[in-house]
Every structure is written in structure tokens, then in C-alpha cells.
Amino acid sequence: MSLLVRAAGLVKEFRRAKRVPGRMSVLRTFLSREYDVIRAVDDVSFDIHEGELVGYLGPNGAGKSTTIKMLTGILTPTEGTVDVAGNDPSRRRKANALNIGVVFGQRSQLWWDLPLRESFRAIRDLYGVPAAEGDKRQHELVELLDMQEFLDAPVRQLSLGQRMRGDLAAAMIYQPRLLFLDEPTVGLDVVAKHRIREFVAHANQARGTTVVLTTHDLEDVERLCRRIVLIDHGRVLYDGALSELMSRYAPYRDLVVTLASPHDVTVEGAEQVARDGPVVTLRFRSDQVKAPAIIAATTAAAEVVDLAVVEPRLEDVVSRIYTQRGLPA
Structure with a gap:
């Protein structure tokens, strides 16, 4: 797989004017030009290859959105470099925009008062997609996402899903x-998710689109991602396979058994x-013993x-990782 995204030593700092107590605080703050520096992203590095589906995770304030804004060209890094498909996103924003699609769960790129169909046509024209090709893609997407029944409804009348x-x-x-x-699934019901x-x-999988997913719904990650990047306080805590993280940090499994009568169970x-009562939970390390052996015993x-x-x-x-602020040795 060829390299598509490279983030190297990314740092993003924001300056916030210091508040000076007193009646003349606003004027004194302006004249003093004193600032607090907030480092939202602190030396973040990772590569993403063509065809990957990566979960980029972290609690609120961890630096996820700031990182994404640097990758999309909305923000310029304070330090470090970003390369997306051969472009510096903040310097070549138009070229970068042709390579990326962005969906924010709480913000829409659709025209509020236009029918959904017309929004698609406007975006097709904006990106220079030939009409016939755009219509074909639109038809495919409408079928895949089951949108036929509301395609002619104004966007403002659509449900969140x-x-x-x-x-x-x-x-x-x-x-x-x-x-x-x-x-992408915030606020949606089970069917819409x-x-x-x-x-x-x-x-x-079918189109080969590389995807970077940020979400607080970790079921999205479990269902979709094989690789995750965990970030906290602007720093990367983990970058690797989801399966490796689980086996490293949670190598146990629970066998929950309902017995014919209530009593304790001892199993090697x-x-x-x-x-x-009669429901007993037995915990075992799956890296040391297999489930069939525990079940048989x-x-x-x-x-x-x-x-x-x-x-x-x-x-x-x-x-647990965020509570302990790190990974086990």
C-alpha cells in the first residue's frame, strides 16, 4: 500500500489573552499583550496508507479535532509537517480539497433550503465532475444509502439520520x-447507525477509499477499524492494531455459566x-488457556x-487507559 498521509512532529499552539483583574481589565489586557499558550497537539506523528480505515480516538480536549483540522488544511501547524497525497494541506488547500471528503456529525455541507438532489448537483459542479458521471455516482450512492424517498425533500426537512x-x-x-x-453516528438510532x-x-472495501474515523461511539470502531490511534493531552498513547491493543491490555475472557444449583466453581x-445465585463468572487469560478447555473443565x-x-x-x-494515562509495560 502506498503512503497517503504523513504527519511528522505536529504541534499546534493557541494563544489566549491573559485576564487581568480589575475594572480596566480589558484595556490592560490589550495593552500588556500577555498571553497564555495552550498546546492542543504535542509532537504527533503517524502515517496512513492507501486503503486503511483508522480510528483516531481520544477524550474531549485530547487534540483529535485540531489534528483533523491540520490534515484538512483548516489550521496550519505551529511546528511539524503534514503531507496528504503529496500536498501540504494548509498551503495547497484547493488541491487538497480534491483528494479529501469531510463529514462532521454536527455540521452539514448541504444547502439547507435546496432539495437533497440539487445539493448533490451543486457539489458535483463545484468539484468539476462531468454531469453524466456525477449522475451515475449519485444514482449508486442513493441506492447504497437508501435515499430515494427523500431525495427531493429540502435538507431542512430531513431527519438527522x-x-x-x-x-x-x-x-x-x-x-x-x-x-x-x-x-458520523452521533445522535442516530440503531437502524441508522x-x-x-x-x-x-x-x-x-469496495471502492478503496481511505477512511479516518473520529468518534466517541466505540462500537463504530469495533465494527469498522483494524487500526486505532489513541491520543490524549495532545500526545499519541498508542498506534497499532486494535486486536493487539485488546490482547495486550485485556488478555482475559469471562465464562458466564448458569448452574443447576447455586454454588461456587473451582476450575484450574x-x-x-x-x-x-446460580450464575457464576469465571475469568481466564486467553493467551494462556483456550476457551474450550475452560468450558470442558x-x-x-x-x-x-x-x-x-x-x-x-x-x-x-x-x-482504563485514559484513567491510568498510559499503557501497561
Whole structure:
């Protein structure tokens, strides 16, 4: 896979005027020209290759949005360099815009009072897509996102889920190489989330579109991403495979069994961590013993009515990382 994005030593600082107490605080602040410097992004580096689908994660204020704004050319780095498909985004914004699509969950690129169909045509013309080609792409996107029934409705009349589908189609109608998604499923119901995730997976797998996804809904990440970048206080905590993070930080699995009668269970290779009447939870390290062995030992030691192997949740793992402000050795 060829390199598409390179961020090297990115730093972004913002200056905020210091507040001087007193009745003349505004004038004195202006005259003194004293500022606090806030470092939102602090030496961030990563590469993204063609065809990747990367989750870029962090709590509020971690520096995610600031990083994305530098990658899209909205902000200029204080230090460091950005290269997106051979362009410096902040210096060659028009060239960069032709390579990227951007969807922000709380902001729309659609024309509020125009029918959705006309918004698509306007974006097609804006990016210089020939009419016949644009109409073909629009038809494909309408089919994929099931938008036919509201294609002629003004954008202001669309539900949040319908508008989000429209924004996704608008971002893809000129076939960008790189798609930035910021909270694409925020506020959506289960059905709408499923449709959005299916479309993103299709764009990545069938069309080869590279995707950078920022979200607080970690189910989006679990369903879509094989690689994640964790950021906190402007610094990268982890950059690698999702599976590796889970095996490194949460190498355990839980076997939840319902017994014929309430009692404790002792099984070699597992620890009983909870019991609620006849329901017992046994925890074991999946890197040391396999689930079938624990299941066999448990059914041999007790009369089991029902059982289930429960995987650790990414949400719990990420929460622990941010609480501890780092990764285990």
C-alpha cells in the first residue's frame, strides 16, 4: 500500500489573552499583550496508507479535532509537517480539497433550503465532475444509502439520520481518495447507525477509499477499524492494531455459566470473579488457556444449564487507559 498521509512532529499552539483583574481589565489586557499558550497537539506523528480505515480516538480536549483540522488544511501547524497525497494541506488547500471528503456529525455541507438532489448537483459542479458521471455516482450512492424517498425533500426537512446519509453521499460524489468522518453516528438510532457503518465499510472495501474515523461511539470502531490511534493531552498513547491493543491490555475472557444449583466453581486456569445465585463468572487469560478447555473443565466440575464466553469491551479498555494515562509495560 502506498503512503497517503504523513504527519511528522505536529504541534499546534493557541494563544489566549491573559485576564487581568480589575475594572480596566480589558484595556490592560490589550495593552500588556500577555498571553497564555495552550498546546492542543504535542509532537504527533503517524502515517496512513492507501486503503486503511483508522480510528483516531481520544477524550474531549485530547487534540483529535485540531489534528483533523491540520490534515484538512483548516489550521496550519505551529511546528511539524503534514503531507496528504503529496500536498501540504494548509498551503495547497484547493488541491487538497480534491483528494479529501469531510463529514462532521454536527455540521452539514448541504444547502439547507435546496432539495437533497440539487445539493448533490451543486457539489458535483463545484468539484468539476462531468454531469453524466456525477449522475451515475449519485444514482449508486442513493441506492447504497437508501435515499430515494427523500431525495427531493429540502435538507431542512430531513431527519438527522437522513441528513447524515446525505452528507456521506455528498462527500463521496466526487470520489475522494481520503474520507474524514467526525462523529458520523452521533445522535442516530440503531437502524441508522447500522446503515452508516455498512456504507463506510463498503466505501473502504469496495471502492478503496481511505477512511479516518473520529468518534466517541466505540462500537463504530469495533465494527469498522483494524487500526486505532489513541491520543490524549495532545500526545499519541498508542498506534497499532486494535486486536493487539485488546490482547495486550485485556488478555482475559469471562465464562458466564448458569448452574443447576447455586454454588461456587473451582476450575484450574480460571478464577471465579463473581457469583449471583446460580450464575457464576469465571475469568481466564486467553493467551494462556483456550476457551474450550475452560468450558470442558467447568462442565466436568458442575452441572451447567447455560454458558457464554464474554469478550472484553473496547470501551472498558480505552477507559482504563485514559484513567491510568498510559499503557501497561
